[in-house]
Amino acid sequence: MIRDASEEGNDGVILEDYNIKDLDEDTIKKYRNRFSSREPDHPWNDLSNEEFVEMLGGIKEDRRRKIKGVTVAGMLMFGKGIYIRDLFANINLDFREEINVDSNQRWSDRFTIDGTWENNLYNFYFTVINKLTSNVKVPFKLENLERKDDTLVHQAIREAFVNQIIHADFNIQGTLKIIKTKDSLEFTNPGNLKIDLESIFKGRNSKSRNPRIQKMFSLIGLGEGAGSGFPKILAAWNEQNWRTPELKEEINLSQVSLKLWMISMLPEECLEALKSIFDKDFNSFNKDEVLILATAYLEGSVNNARIQLMMDKHSYDITGILHYLVEKGTLVVDGYGKGKVYSLNYDYNLAVKRINEMSLTEDETKIIEYIKKYGSINNQQSRDAFKFGKDKNVTLFNGLIKKYRVDNKKQMY
Incomplete structure (x- = not known):
């Protein structure tokens, strides 16, 4: 928390006793070639x-402490792998392609720290970015009658990759994966x-953990x-009508994941699956309900x-x-x-059958309507609202549970 509170970021700390000789000359050369191609007249x-x-x-002098390193x-960014592995032993770099794999093959391609390359961020990025953008199914565009292969999607993928790096905490155990x-x-x-999800999606102030x-x-x-990077990703995905990117923070694991779905908002196979689950009732759902149900199907759950x-x-x-x-029985809820x-x-069809077979009494209907309005009910609330006795409430609650209309936490099905 103290590290993250600093406006200076986490990457400006001087590593004493490390100098230019501990950086990889070939990596610096590749970076400088890109820089000079972009800025040929730059004084640097x-x-x-x-x-x-x-x-x-990448090198800094602290005159007060009389150190430079x-x-x-x-x-x-530029270091030799041996020193990076020594200084940041808890961090791993890992790219995996999992296409056409089976139980005997966990990945179809992998690039990770294995001693065959200088495992700095520059080399990791420029090796992996080509793997990420190859075979991306995005129609090319014509610009000034010339084919333009660098689409908004390609730009968004680069943005997501850079964001992953600049927001990573390299001081804790984890994998840049x-x-x-x-x-x-x-x-x-x-x-x-470092900021809330809503601000990230709207492109408000970006607080990079590694500003250098x-x-x-x-x-x-x-x-x-x-802060404009994430809206750029959203714009590219909206242009393709792909599913909204999923950004998730797992606090217990101290990690953040961004999933970029390259599938339609409502894939045909997903709609067919929902039709098979809900049968003729599927036609009664409006577009918002279908989107929620499809998301729950594709992502396992929603909130x-x-x-x-x-x-x-x-x-x-x-x-x-x-x-x-x-309430309709199409979703089940867990948590508070x-x-x-x-x-x-x-099990929707089974639940509907059970519900249809068990009509509600007038008093049971009052309990259900109360839960709809307030979210839950207990014995005292039922006594206050309906003047039902304690024993009658217990009977009503147990009856609704048996009819699959509420669970034992008084949440409706």
Whole structure:
């Protein structure tokens, strides 16, 4: 918390006793070639490697302490692998492609720390980015009658990759991990979010954990900065009508993951699956309800926050839709308050049959209507609202549980 509270970020710390000789000369050369191609007249092009890296923030002098050395940013971006592995022993870099795999083969391609390359961030990024963007199923565009292969999707993937790096916490144990499947890209980095999800999706103030590394990428044309990167990703995905990217913070694991789905908002096979689960009742769902049910099917579960990112509705209205779907028996709910998670009810037809076979009494209907309005009910609340006795309440509650209309926490099905 103290590290993350610093406006200076985490990557400006001077690594005493490490100097320009501990950085990989070939990596610096590759970076400088990209930089000079982009900025051919820049005065930094005439500097020595040490002066150049210092200008980037990769080398720093502390006059008060009378020390000068490579910073965390400089080592991670340009360092020799042996020193990075020594200084950041808890961090791993891992790319896996999981396409056409089976139980005997966990991945179809992998790039990780194995001693065959200088495992700094620059080399990791430029090796993996080509793997990520190859075979991306995006139609090319014509610009000035010439084919343009660098689409918004390609730019968004680069943005997601850079964001993963600049927001990672390299001081804790974890893996900078990327998994590519036939219909998704998932970026995971160690560390928790520094701002809330809503601000990230709206592109408000970005608080990079590694601002010097961010600057190094931006100087060669990578990374939007100023909080505009995530809206750029959303715009690219909306253009393709793909599922809204899923950003998830797992506080217990101290990691953040971003999943970029490269499938339609409502894939045909998903709709067919929902039709088979809900039979003729599927035709009674409106578009918002179908979107929620499809999301629960594709992602395993949904919550209010996830749906807010997918439709232009207030949290209160989404809660109403979710409660309605639970009441109809299409979703089942687990948890309380903001921790509520909704999953698809694969036994819907059985539940409907049971419900239809068990009509409600007038008093049971009063209990159900109370739960609809207030979310739950207990014995005392029922006594106050309906003047039912204690024993009658117990009988009513048990009857509703047997009729599959509420669970034992008084949550409606």
